[in-house]
Amino acid sequence: MTEAAIEVRGLRKVYGDTVAVDGVDLTVARGEIFALLGPNGAGKTTTVEILEGYRKRDGGEVRVLGVDPAVEDAAKRRWRTRVGIVLQGTGEFDELTVGEVVGHFARFYPEPDDPADVIARVGLTEKARSRTHTLSGGQKRRLDVALGIIGRPELLFLDEPTTGFDPEARREFWTLIRDLAGSGTTIVLTTHYLEEAETLADRVGVITAGRLIAVDTPRRLGNRDSALATVSWRTAEGAWESTRSATPTAVVTDLAARFDGEVPGLTVTRPTLEDIYLDMISA
Numbered sequence: 001m002t003e004a005a006i007e008v009r010g011l012r013k014v015y016g017d018t019v020a021v022d023g024v025d026l027t028v029a030r031g032e033i034f035a036l037l038g039p040n041g042a043g044k045t046t047t048v049e050i051l052e053g054y055r056k057r058d059g060g061e062v063r064v065l066g067v068d069p070a071v072e073d074a075a076k077r078r079w080r081t082r083v084g085i086v087l088q089g090t091g092e093f094d095e096l097t098v099g100e101v102v103g104h105f106a107r108f109y110p111e112p113d114d115p116a117d118v119i120a121r122v123g124l125t126e127k128a129r130s131r132t133h134t135l136s137g138g139q140k141r142r143l144d145v146a147l148g149i150i151g152r153p154e155l156l157f158l159d160e161p162t163t164g165f166d167p168e169a170r171r172e173f174w175t176l177i178r179d180l181a182g183s184g185t186t187i188v189l190t191t192h193y194l195e196e197a198e199t200l201a202d203r204v205g206v207i208t209a210g211r212l213i214a215v216d217t218p219r220r221l222g223n224r225d226s227a228l229a230t231v232s233w234r235t236a237e238g239a240w241e242s243t244r245s246a247t248p249t250a251v252v253t254d255l256a257a258r259f260d261g262e263v264p265g266l267t268v269t270r271p272t273l274e275d276i277y278l279d280m281i282s283a
């Protein structure tokens with residue numbers, strides 16, 4: 001029994017002339033929230049779908065909850081019930097209501113959660129009796145999440161989970177994901193929202209052209225924690241000035257002395273995760 005939820009060594013996937021995944025090594029610890037970032041076509045979906053057992057790999061070793069997802073056997077069938085998957089946009093089941101769909105999915109699992117409780121956790125209680133085709137886009141995504149967690153998975157994959165959410169729904173969703181992680185569920189998500197990765201993830205991995213070019217905490221990625229700060233202020237003449245410094249406190253102290261008090265328009269900023277990420281993928 002391995003400690004890690006996911007272990008990947010030298011993963012490779014080729015489509016014709018395209019090397020979609022080119023030697024990825026990755027370990028995700030149990031209970032961790034791991035975000036996979038990368039531009040369109042980088043290889044995120046391919047990697048994640050190999051981990052989910054939906055695509056075959058061309059090389060490398062993969063263990064997910066101790067099981068090789070490429071091997072179809074009795075262990076794999078049990079494994080399916082231990083892994084939750086939220087794909088991009090399903091969420092529509094003709095004339096069935098939210099309650100019926102969640103109740104129906106619950107029956108696929110040996111130890112499902114309580115459907116009404118899961119519906120409440122994704123914020124759909126008021127829609128439990130509504131037919132799924134009447135849900136808004138964001139509500140359909142919540143239903144997708146409900147279906148991903150109804151089996152009480154040990155590991156949950158989320159593919160761009162909050163696309164189409166309003167800001168409030170996104171924050172509620174983040175709370176839900178943190179609660180799940182707090183109760184021991186390992187979470188792997190792909191996202192194009194850097195703020196989402198920053199808020200949720202214990203660690204992020206950046207993939208470009210099939211290679212994992214960096215894995216670190218959001219604070220440390222790309223040496224972000226030691227990046228220079230930018231200090232900006234307005235001069236007595238009203239012009240804007242700024243300087244980059246490793247010791248911004250000294251710069252501000254100096255400015256405060258120069259202005260003899262309040263420094264007009266003072267800001268001190270460090271590169272955001274998005275700044276670091278965009279630098280990384282354009283390098």
Ligand SMILES: Nc1ncnc2c1ncn2[C@@H]1O[C@H](COP(=O)(O)OP(=O)(O)OP(=O)(O)O)[C@@H](O)[C@H]1O
Binds near residue numbers: 015044
């Ligand atoms: N079924 C397929 N057949 C042929 N090529 C594919 C197939 N699936 C993916 N690819 C190619 O593999 C590469 C990686 O695609 P993948 O879907 O994994 O990227 P992604 O990082 O998930 O992108 P996005 O952010 O746009 O979802 C791309 O060049 C893509 O065109």
